[in-house]
Amino acid sequence: MERVPLERKVLSENDKLAAELRARFHQHGILCLNLISSPGSGKTSLLERTLEKLPRQTRVAVLTGDIQTENDADRLKRAGFPVKQITTGGTCHLDARMIDKHLAEWRLDDIDLLLIENVGNLVCPSSYDLGEEAKVVVLSVTEGEDKPLKYPSIFFKSELMVLNKVDLLPYVPFDATVAEENARKVHPGMEIVRVSCTTGEGLDGWLAWIERRRRSALTVGKAFVAAPGAEPGS
Numbered sequence: 350m351e352r353v354p355l356e357r358k359v360l361s362e363n364d365k366l367a368a369e370l371r372a373r374f375h376q377h378g379i380l381c382l383n384l385i386s387s388p389g390s391g392k393t394s395l396l397e398r399t400l401e402k403l404p405r406q407t408r409v410a411v412l413t414g415d416i417q418t419e420n421d422a423d424r425l426k427r428a429g430f431p432v433k434q435i436t437t438g439g440t441c442h443l444d445a446r447m448i449d450k451h452l453a454e455w456r457l458d459d460i461d462l463l464l465i466e467n468v469g470n471l472v473c474p475s476s477y478d479l480g481e482e483a484k485v486v487v488l489s490v491t492e493g494e495d496k497p498l499k500y501p502s503i504f505f506k507s508e509l510m511v512l513n514k515v516d517l518l519p520y521v522p523f524d525a526t527v528a529e530e531n532a533r534k535v536h537p538g539m540e541i542v543r544v545s546c547t548t549g550e551g552l553d554g555w556l557a558w559i560e561r562r563r564r565s566a567l568t569v570g571k572a573f574v575a576a577p578g579a580e581p582g583s
């Protein structure tokens with residue numbers, strides 16, 4: 350079918366720009382995370398709690414994607430860090446071009462941690478590299494244990510699954526152990542943290558994971574700068 354080569358071309362152009370973004374993030378020692386989930390799983394809530402709890406000296410910036418409204422950016426701006434809304438106007442995922450465009454007014458040297466909230470969707474965002482260091486999938490306990498089996502691509506590509514809304518476990522027929530087993534069927538060895546953005550339970554595990562990834566991003570950044578000829582335009 351003629352649709353296939355066109356899709357490939359769009360994806361390969363995206364991959365090229367994403368690779369340039371990744372090189373820039375490494376060069377500036379930025380850890381970039383791409384948060385993906387179904388609508389309403391709690392991505393913005395997780396970011397709100399993260400911004401509240403991160404050490405004050407962390408230089409964090411947030412890009413948040415939605416099809417319409419600035420609601421999530423308005424929520425996240427309350428924490429006082431730089432936040433930009435990306436309104437896609439209908440597109441069901443963010444792409445590398447949108448990230449590049451919305452980063453243009455920020456000095457990358459002023460950022461240590463770039464958090465990207467993707468458009469709520471478990472399918473389309475999994476195909477688009479944004480130059481992130483890691484994808485993080487958020488699953489909430491109201492969605493069913495079988496979601497990793499139904500939407501395997503995003504669970505396979507994500508390095509961490511955040512299982513959110515565990516405060517609701519007593520009230521919903523959701524077996525967290527089965528959900529985690531399903532995630533690891535698709536992605537053996539996948540890291541998982543259970544959290545509640547409402548009660549704060551488990552958030553220390555999530556913050557510790559970010560801190561570990563930040564340390565390794567800094568090591569990669571130093572190796573990148575030391576490597577001869579590795580400097581891309583930034």
Ligand SMILES: Nc1nc2c(ncn2[C@@H]2O[C@H](COP(=O)(O)OP(=O)(O)OP(=O)(O)O)[C@@H](O)[C@H]2O)c(=O)[nH]1
Pocket residue numbers: 386387388389390391392393394395415421468469470513514515516517544545546547548
């Ligand atoms: N009980 C409970 N509710 C939560 C938790 N986390 C988020 N919520 C609620 O879930 C709803 C959706 O949360 P959001 O953070 O807006 O979800 P989102 O993934 O950002 O949604 P989209 O951006 O629309 O895809 C809100 O009403 C939150 O208050 C949690 O841990 N426990």
Ligand SMILES: [Mg+2]
Pocket residue numbers: 392393394421466
């Ligand atoms: Mg949101």
